[in-house]
Amino acid sequence: MPRLSEFDLIARHFAPLAAPGGHGLLDDAATLAVPSGHDLVLTKDMLAAGVHFFADDPPDSLAVKALGVNLSDLAAKGATPLGFLLGLALPPDIDDGWMAAFARGLGDMAAAHGCPLLGGDTIRAAGGLTLSVTASGHVPSGRMVRRIAARPGDLLLVSGTVGDAALGLRLRTEPASAFSLGLPSAEAGFLRDRYLRPQPRTALAPVLLGLARAAMDVSDGLAGDAFKMAGRLGLDIRLADLPLSAAARAALAIDPALIETVATGGDDYEVLAAVAPADAGSYEAAARAAAVPVTRIGVFGPPGGAHRLLAADGSERRFARLSHVHA
């Protein structure tokens, strides 16, 4: 199949996804009207083949991941999506069928989260495929939910379930391990899909805006990210309280040592929130109303306090590392 020109590629695959402010993707810039009394929120995450994904991942899943990780940042900051820019560095083996599947995944994700395409750039890759998304959203002026703003005594809550994506990645990289061989295929499929297709918690954004003191999404690893959020404050995380999917529970039943992967593996894209104890009940109720489960997993301590992972008996667990580092 002949390689598409940049013009044809945009006209065929991307122009149908464009917001009005994208001007049909025929201009050099996009326009965006930010609601009055609101700040624009901007985030940018890049993904590279061989670092953040496998070159042979399904193209629609790459679109879901590239846009999803950026939407996840917006959600954790309490922002409502406005639109995104897409940068693509394409290796020569990308053909029209690949691009059609990629655009389909991108369009579905954009529609599901109300975040249309505004523009971008497509270049020839010097190495492998690289994706660079800039997503924009809005929050009431001065109200972006910050990463480092928890106070001593605040509770730590996390959305959804954790560890699934990291277990899904280990299924791929260690197909001969006991848990890879022992896990039923439905559970294995669930975990693999959680790695491939992160689902950003856009519905949680307004809840965070009203009730969270601080928040961030889990991209590098639950423990490492939560301790980043604590900054100079202490933080105790109770491992026995981590919310687990049925598939993750099945994996842990085969190999209990996988708790380390659950607690420190990346790519969950769930939202960690620091909530004042008096607001925790309201936060849980509002999250439930938004169809997002949330779970209390820890408590922040005083400045200079320790960052600890605690077992059910209250003893401290130490792992070799606290995050899965991509880059």
Place this chain on the structure above:
Amino acid sequence: MPRLSEFDLIARHFAPLAAPGGHGLLDDAATLAVPSGHDLVLTKDMLAAGVHFFADDPPDSLAVKALGVNLSDLAAKGATPLGFLLGLALPPDIDDGWMAAFARGLGDMAAAHGCPLLGGDTIRAAGGLTLSVTASGHVPSGRMVRRIAARPGDLLLVSGTVGDAALGLRLRTEPASAFSLGLPSAEAGFLRDRYLRPQPRTALAPVLLGLARAAMDVSDGLAGDAFKMAGRLGLDIRLADLPLSAAARAALAIDPALIETVATGGDDYEVLAAVAPADAGSYEAAARAAAVPVTRIGVFGPPGGAHRLLAADGSERRFARLSHVHA
């Protein structure tokens, strides 16, 4: 020299460049207040080693180019810069000295154009160095200067001088050509620098906003870009009227065939504007007041009209291609 962690790299080299809305580059997103009654303007251009620049180009020049090409898009759209996000995919051989020089170039460019760093992402490159910048600016609501909006009879004007960057590139790729060997070193240095360090026409933005019917910057090639701007309209460009630097004139004196490179080479980052004949004098005066020289080089014709490059005697010149295509 040991490789810096992403955290150290940001703290040492990039945090000093951050705008207040960048939150010290310690959060997952940046905030931006867009003036009321204004639209946000967003643009994104990626650059890859081996495609848009040479891997051994001076690091400060890569910063100037990566930010400059995006600032050039903002300027051509009439937008005042607000800030930018930087995406860096770094190969393993990038060391701290390289990064310090890159950050210096970036900081100087950002300061000169009032466009501070807001945030971004740094990843490990699967291939060579890739730079992805998203720049933002603002225009009065609904007033972004569009690319395809000229009317028949409008004049085509271009800022500065054209062809310098393309000639500078040929000096590098064809060091044994007659013009490379014949050009005095001062002129050669000027041309090389125009390729390495594009200077966006930020000062022209308010002039375009008030007086241009349509505009775009010259990135791929003067002729190709101007004809894109014409769209369905006809356009005659007078080759003899193209504004040339003394260095470009010296090159053409050695090899008159270089007019093709001047008219179709890319990387000028000058601004093409379509201006109504009645406004052309005001446009020239306002540009002069902003210290940006502009020159009348063509005229738009009726819908369906031809796109022509005309020699001094009025005959049509045809070249093998109209643009230098990067990707």
